[in-house]
Amino acid sequence: MTFCLTRHQPFGYNLTATIEAALYEPRSSSGPGHRPFKAEITGSNPVRGTYNFLEKPGISMISVEEALERILAEITPLIVTVVPLPESLGYVLAEDVISQEDIPPFANSAMDGFALLSQDSQPQDGKPPHLRVTGGVAAGYVADHAVVPGTAMRIMTGAPVPPGADTVIQVELTHSDGPTSEWVEIMQAVDPGNNIRPAGEDIHRGQKVLLRGTEIGPWEIGVLATLGWANVPVIRRPRVAILGTGDEVVDVHEPLRPGKIRNSNSYLLEAAVRQAGAEPQRLGVALDTVESLREKFTEAIQCDFIITSGGVSVGEFDLVKNIMTEQGEIHFWRINMRPGKPVAFGHIGTVPLLGLPGNPVSAAVTFELFGRPVIRKMLGHTHLLHPQADVVVEDGVSERVMRRHYVRAHVEWRDGRFIAHTTGNQGSNIMTSLLNANALLIVPEGGTVIQPGDTAKAIMLDWPEG
Ligand code: AMP
Numbered sequence: 288m289t290f291c292l293t294r295h296q297p298f299g300y301n302l303t304a305t306i307e308a309a310l311y312e313p314r315s316s317s318g319p320g321h322r323p324f325k326a327e328i329t330g331s332n333p334v335r336g337t338y339n340f341l342e343k344p345g346i347s348m349i350s351v352e353e354a355l356e357r358i359l360a361e362i363t364p365l366i367v368t369v370v371p372l373p374e375s376l377g378y379v380l381a382e383d384v385i386s387q388e389d390i391p392p393f394a395n396s397a398m399d400g401f402a403l404l405s406q407d408s409q410p411q412d413g414k415p416p417h418l419r420v421t422g423g424v425a426a427g428y429v430a431d432h433a434v435v436p437g438t439a440m441r442i443m444t445g446a447p448v449p450p451g452a453d454t455v456i457q458v459e460l461t462h463s464d465g466p467t468s469e470w471v472e473i474m475q476a477v478d479p480g481n482n483i484r485p486a487g488e489d490i491h492r493g494q495k496v497l498l499r500g501t502e503i504g505p506w507e508i509g510v511l512a513t514l515g516w517a518n519v520p521v522i523r524r525p526r527v528a529i530l531g532t533g534d535e536v537v538d539v540h541e542p543l544r545p546g547k548i549r550n551s552n553s554y555l556l557e558a559a560v561r562q563a564g565a566e567p568q569r570l571g572v573a574l575d576t577v578e579s580l581r582e583k584f585t586e587a588i589q590c591d592f593i594i595t596s597g598g599v600s601v602g603e604f605d606l607v608k609n610i611m612t613e614q615g616e617i618h619f620w621r622i623n624m625r626p627g628k629p630v631a632f633g634h635i636g637t638v639p640l641l642g643l644p645g646n647p648v649s650a651a652v653t654f655e656l657f658g659r660p661v662i663r664k665m666l667g668h669t670h671l672l673h674p675q676a677d678v679v680v681e682d683g684v685s686e687r688v689m690r691r692h693y694v695r696a697h698v699e700w701r702d703g704r705f706i707a708h709t710t711g712n713q714g715s716n717i718m719t720s721l722l723n724a725n726a727l728l729i730v731p732e733g734g735t736v737i738q739p740g741d742t743a744k745a746i747m748l749d750w751p752e753g
């Protein structure tokens with residue numbers, strides 16, 4: 288018997304079954320403490336929610352492009368918040384930055400030297416002009432008198448040009464009696480404006496300096512500081528719930544008992560979420576029971592985005608989709624790709640949920656392709672995808688795969704070309720195929736083989752989205 292679950296048909300389950308008991312039960316259809324399989328579910332009181340998910344019409348395998356488009360169509364940037372300037376690194380600016388001032392705010396000297404009238408720099412009777420030094424002006428101060436014909440003032444880099452002067456000559460082109468000299472000889476004629484940085488040369492008042500949507504890096508922070516933005520309006524970072532699933536999954540510090548594996552996905556995803564600019568909330572691992580999943584999802588819906596791993600395939604214990612149907616909706620759950628065919632996308636309440644496959648490589652790759660762009664869109668970025676490059680696949684990809692195949696590879700620039708080497712066994716459980724990979728080769732659908740030396744498109748994971 289197969290059950291079709293909708294949000295109007297809540298699960299029935301055995302209230303006496305405990306989470307503790309489930310933890311130590313072998314997943315087997317026979318022997319003591321066995322977990323019931325679908326065939327054993329009878330009548331109206333099924334045990335522990337082990338349903339087979341019934342495909343709805345229209346919920347079938349879709350292309351990577353369609354999946355991405357449909358996911359992103361459901362995502363909008365989060366609301367604006369204001370953060371102190373030093374904390375704004377990595378956020379996306381939520382407003383255009385328009386300067387209220389000229390930068391620099393006053394004409395100032397680009398050199399240590401003397402401020403004078405340019406006409407006084409012309410040689411007289413073939414001799415360097417001899418001018419009286421009336422004082423000096425240092426950076427941070429203003430002159431208390433003007434430069435008049437026949438005089439000069441000592442000036443430091445960044446100091447405001449004193450009134451009357453229209454040029455600055457650097458100290459190396461003068462001759463004087465030292466730092467306190469009361470006279471100076473001008474060894475070279477200089478034009479008006481020489482070594483003077485005019486007010487507003489960099490930015491003028493009213494100028495739009497940074498656009499909304501700009502990612503704030505150290506250089507933008509420098510510009511914001513120049514303009515006096517002590518606090519910066521940015522798009523809030525999403526909080527992302529990360530939920531592992533599976534009775535077999537134990538935490539990293541726990542001993543490995545028979546049949547168990549460690550939870551690598553949640554830690555990998557936590558790091559990847561943080562790297563994408565969001566705040567991860569690792570919620571541990573739900574057992575393969577509706578009760579356990581429901582409990583975890585109660586917590587998860589406090590976040591802006593939920594990412595699960597495992598439990599979205601067609602197995603008897605793959606219940607994430609059932610919970611999505613019960614508490615929200617599934618938009619799709621299968622993508623024509625490898626690794627990572629079972630990827631579910633939908634909502635729990637109003638919170639988007641991306642259900643990634645359990646195999647660690649599939650989880651990692653599908654996060655890069657779908658999870659990271661979601662986070663970037665929530666953060667207000669407009670560039671959501673890594674650039675692609677044509678690369679020469681030196682070792683080729685001989686395995687014929689009918690689905691779109693994303694092959695982990697290391698790409699380097701050599702002899703004027705990008706050269707790719709695949710990272711070995713491409714099984715979706717082979718975590719070491721992720722190590723040293725900085726690119727995903729895109730092998731088109733339909734069993735394409737890439738011969739050694741052929742060119743392929745690669746998603747350059749370590750190139751910023753642009
Ligand atoms: P599932 O999609 O739940 O059937 O899981 C597919 C495979 O991924 C199984 O071999 C699981 O044991 C493995 N797996 C599921 N969750 C995790 C996890 N959090 N960390 C490591 N492996 C996992």
Ligand code: MG
Binds near residue numbers: 575
């Ligand atoms: Mg599982």
